Amino acid sequence: MSDFFTEAVLIATVAGGIRLAVPLLLAALGETFGQRSGVLNLGVDGIMLLGAFTGYYTVLKTGNVWYGLLAGIAIGIVLGLASSLISVTLQAEQGISGIGVYLFGLGMSDLLFQRLVGTPVPITKFPKIDIPGLSDIPWLGGMFFSHSVVVYLAFLSVPVAMFIINKTNFGMNIRAVGENPEAADSLGVSVSRVRYATVTIGGTLAGAAGAALAIDLGIFQQNLTNAQGFIAIALVYFGAWRPLGVMAGALLYGFVNSLVLQFKTLGIIPQSWSDIAAMAPAIITILALVIVARRFRAPSALTKPFTRGT
Amino acid sequence: MADVPMLEMKGITKRFPGVLANDNVDFDLYAGEVHTLLGENGAGKSTLMKVLYGLYQADEGEMRLNGEPVTITSPTSAIEHNIGMIHQHFMLVDTLTVAENVALGLHSSRGALTDLDAVSEKIVDLGSQYGLEIDPAATVWQLAVGQKQRVEIIKALYREAQLLILDEPTAVLTPQEVDQLFETLNQMTADGRGLIFISHKLHEVLALSDRITVLRQGRVTGYTTTEGATRASLASMMVGRDVKLAPDKPEVETGSAALEITGLRVIGDRGNVVIDGLDLDVRRGEILGIAGVSGNGQRELAETIAGLRDAEAGSISIAGTDVTNGRPVDVRAAGLAYVPEGRMKDGSIGLFTVAENLLLIDHNSKEFLDAGLLNFDAIRTHSQTLVDEFAVKTPSLDTPVRSLSGGNIQKLILARELSGTPNVLIASQPTRGVDIGAAEYIHKRLVAQRSEDTAILVISEDLDEIFGLSDRIAVMYEGRIMGIVDTSITREEIGLMMAGVTREEAAAG
Numbered sequence: 048m049s050d051f052f053t054e055a056v057l058i059a060t061v062a063g064g065i066r067l068a069v070p071l072l073l074a075a076l077g078e079t080f081g082q083r084s085g086v087l088n089l090g091v092d093g094i095m096l097l098g099a100f101t102g103y104y105t106v107l108k109t110g111n112v113w114y115g116l117l118a119g120i121a122i123g124i125v126l127g128l129a130s131s132l133i134s135v136t137l138q139a140e141q142g143i144s145g146i147g148v149y150l151f152g153l154g155m156s157d158l159l160f161q162r163l164v165g166t167p168v169p170i171t172k173f174p175k176i177d178i179p180g181l182s183d184i185p186w187l188g189g190m191f192f193s194h195s196v197v198v199y200l201a202f203l204s205v206p207v208a209m210f211i212i213n214k215t216n217f218g219m220n221i222r223a224v225g226e227n228p229e230a231a232d233s234l235g236v237s238v239s240r241v242r243y244a245t246v247t248i249g250g251t252l253a254g255a256a257g258a259a260l261a262i263d264l265g266i267f268q269q270n271l272t273n274a275q276g277f278i279a280i281a282l283v284y285f286g287a288w289r290p291l292g293v294m295a296g297a298l299l300y301g302f303v304n305s306l307v308l309q310f311k312t313l314g315i316i317p318q319s320w321s322d323i324a325a326m327a328p329a330i331i332t333i334l335a336l337v338i339v340a341r342r343f344r345a346p347s348a349l350t351k352p353f354t355r356g357t
Numbered sequence: 358m359a360d361v362p363m364l365e366m367k368g369i370t371k372r373f374p375g376v377l378a379n380d381n382v383d384f385d386l387y388a389g390e391v392h393t394l395l396g397e398n399g400a401g402k403s404t405l406m407k408v409l410y411g412l413y414q415a416d417e418g419e420m421r422l423n424g425e426p427v428t429i430t431s432p433t434s435a436i437e438h439n440i441g442m443i444h445q446h447f448m449l450v451d452t453l454t455v456a457e458n459v460a461l462g463l464h465s466s467r468g469a470l471t472d473l474d475a476v477s478e479k480i481v482d483l484g485s486q487y488g489l490e491i492d493p494a495a496t497v498w499q500l501a502v503g504q505k506q507r508v509e510i511i512k513a514l515y516r517e518a519q520l521l522i523l524d525e526p527t528a529v530l531t532p533q534e535v536d537q538l539f540e541t542l543n544q545m546t547a548d549g550r551g552l553i554f555i556s557h558k559l560h561e562v563l564a565l566s567d568r569i570t571v572l573r574q575g576r577v578t579g580y581t582t583t584e585g586a587t588r589a590s591l592a593s594m595m596v597g598r599d600v601k602l603a604p605d606k607p608e609v610e611t612g613s614a615a616l617e618i619t620g621l622r623v624i625g626d627r628g629n630v631v632i633d634g635l636d637l638d639v640r641r642g643e644i645l646g647i648a649g650v651s652g653n654g655q656r657e658l659a660e661t662i663a664g665l666r667d668a669e670a671g672s673i674s675i676a677g678t679d680v681t682n683g684r685p686v687d688v689r690a691a692g693l694a695y696v697p698e699g700r701m702k703d704g705s706i707g708l709f710t711v712a713e714n715l716l717l718i719d720h721n722s723k724e725f726l727d728a729g730l731l732n733f734d735a736i737r738t739h740s741q742t743l744v745d746e747f748a749v750k751t752p753s754l755d756t757p758v759r760s761l762s763g764g765n766i767q768k769l770i771l772a773r774e775l776s777g778t779p780n781v782l783i784a785s786q787p788t789r790g791v792d793i794g795a796a797e798y799i800h801k802r803l804v805a806q807r808s809e810d811t812a813i814l815v816i817s818e819d820l821d822e823i824f825g826l827s828d829r830i831a832v833m834y835e836g837r838i839m840g841i842v843d844t845s846i847t848r849e850e851i852g853l854m855m856a857g858v859t860r861e862e863a864a865a866g
Contacts (some may be wrong), residue, residue: 060641213469215468216469216470217466219457220461220462222450223450223454223457226450226451226452227448227449229448230449230458230461231461231462233432233442233448234448234461234463234512235436252511261519
């Protein structure tokens with residue numbers, strides 16, 4: 048255990064937790080937009096997987112990580128629009144249709160990977176950027192200010208999301224549509240336009256999350272996300288549909304994950320236990336969900352398609 | 358009155374699959390007047406107004422605003438034409454503030470950002486101008502019902518509505534709140550606005566309107582100016598025949614208390630106290646009416662008596678048997694019949710047939726079982742008798758209940774509940790949303806049951822119903838009985854008690 052309390056290991060653990068939180072944070076923030084407007088998109092993980100493969104493959108072919116990230120975002124937009132079509136226009140049962148999107152993403156990303164790549168080839172990862180001045184601070188610099196641009200952007204998107212939801216007309220429309228779409232409609236707010244926008248934002252961020260994950264690891268494999276998209280959905284509930292809460296959940300999950308990884312590496316957790324330990328983040332998240340999320344109420348119109356005049 | 362009406366609707370026809378909701382309806386409105394649309398549920402009032410507000414498109418007919426032909430395709434275009442609508446169910450977002458609710462859907466002076474400060478300022482201005490004071494920063498769910506209605510009216514005024522549709526705006530208000538609302542509305546017509554008032558509360562219609570148009574089964578069946586109209590004349594125009602607004606009640610000698618409630622305390626769905634130290638006795642041969650604005654514990658009271666909700670303290674007994682926190686089946690065995698307020702939610706099973714619904718409380722009775730299996734012959738005979746006796750209009754015994762009209766479902770539930778010989782009958786909102794004919798019949802049956810020495814508790818928001826049926830009236834407010842009075846009390850006094858004033862204070866004025 049004493050191995051753990053060294054400067055290098057502690058910094059690596061915290062920095063690792065932040066890094067691991069990023070894909071969850073992005074995906075969960077995106078899902079927050081959809082859910083605040085009343086749409087539950089269970090397909091997040093599928094979009095993440097296709098974003099991950101697209102990002103990975105683009106970097107593999109071009110060698111440029113930013114092209115990879117943009118490719119992930121592009122596929123996220125397409126799948127976000129497709130999810131909107133399914134949930135908003137076609138009014139499919141949201142508890143089921145998202146699973147279809149997930150299975151599509153799971154299968155398609157693997158199929159494309161097998162056909163186009165075959166054996167995994169490592170790709171370039173995001174470069175680390177040390178923030179001048181801040182990264183030199185002992186301990187804290189290494190933990191917080193020596194990350195890739197994607198990490199900074201992901202955390203920057205938290206206040207941006209808060210601002211959009213709470214301070215803009217668009218955000219007010221989102222909250223209104225998620226709570227009482229009839230009322231919003233009666234005042235001329237287009238319920239479907241708002242929901243298309245939020246679900247597409249969700250798809251975009253899920254695509255970005257997937258690409259960020261693949262390029263951060265520098266690899267792709269079947270089911271790379273390992274259900275992180277579903278954890279992201281749970282985090283939206285955990286965070287009570289608020290960006291700050293969602294961020295807290297993503298960090299909690301990231302840190303527990305990072306801790307377990309360090310413990311395994313240092314042999315603090317015996318090898319024979321490692322499978323059980325790998326479940327710890329999910330179990331802790333579920334427990335936290337049960338304890339925390341109860342106190343908050345979901346948007347009233349969540350999962351309910353809107354039809355005028357009924 | 359100006360020469361050109363602000364609104365003319367001519368020959369409006371709107372069809373839904375299998376239903377002719379509006380059949381060649383003409384309607385007009387002049388600036389500065391209140392024109393009432395009167396009719397029963399399903400008469401087509403709401404459809405006509407939804408056509409006007411752009412929620413539905415008419416199949417035939419034309420609309421003119423100030424003489425100009427218009428087509429209104431959405432609420433947005435209605436708002437652009439200065440038409441506002443106060444919906445029967447509030448169109449408010451509970452989790453947003455008053456200012457946000459008002460600002461929703463409007464262009465902001467700050468572009469993409471909200472301009473709630475400016476909106477709040479104007480809300481306060483409008484409020485003081487029309488007697489609609491409200492805190493713009495309050496979140497809507499915290500507001501009382503009357504305040505929510507103010508927000509609805511402010512929303513319309515803020516959008517500069519000249520023509521305002523009010524769809525049953527008084528349904529959830531106390532008499533005092535209604536008076537206040539009418540003052541605001543009178544001020545609005547004085548300012549040259551035109552109001553369309555939809556209601557079935559006849560005394561309110563007479564108090565507020567200049568003209569009245571009556572709809573029945575989608576067609577205009579009557580038109581009158583308010584002068585010279587009476588409640589009885591309006592009711593017969595609505596129904597198409599003479600109706601008795603209050604049932605004839607024979608003298609009945611009251612007996613012992615069949616329902617006794619002492620010190621009842623009940624916790625509601627949100628963990629708050631909804632019934633707080635309530636005492637009540639209902640004697641055999643009397644109808645005790647419970648008046649009050651809904652949401653003051655009436656539903657919970659009925660459910661607790663029926664064994665559907667636990668009491669935290671206190672006791673309930675039926676015909677001398679203690680049934681406090683008993684199972685519903687035990688409470689029924691003690692002689693309770695229960696007509697719940699939600700006829701589709703709690704009173705019947707929509708997909709079950711008429712016969713099955715009539716069997717619901719007796720399905721374990723030996724009479725309908727044959728070696729443990731249902732005896733369909735006995736069931737059919739039994740249900741046919743009840744359907745005939747209670748004049749339930751149904752195509753057959755095998756018709757699913759949900760395809761019957763509200764009045765017929767209500768009669769069916771009453772038939773089932775009265776098929777035994779109850780000691781106590783609880784009828785919650787027995788005629789809410791049913792047509793006048795069925796309401797008349799239901800009232801007659803309740804009075805007949807009173808002559809059978811049943812103790813009857815009627816819970817209703819409809820003061821006409823309470824006054825027409827009750828021998829004594831208990832007024833409920835925030836889970837307490839504010840006082841028990843006889844029917845000589847005035848509407849004003851009852852209204853004050855419904856707002857939480859005690860009997861003594863109300864009598865003192």
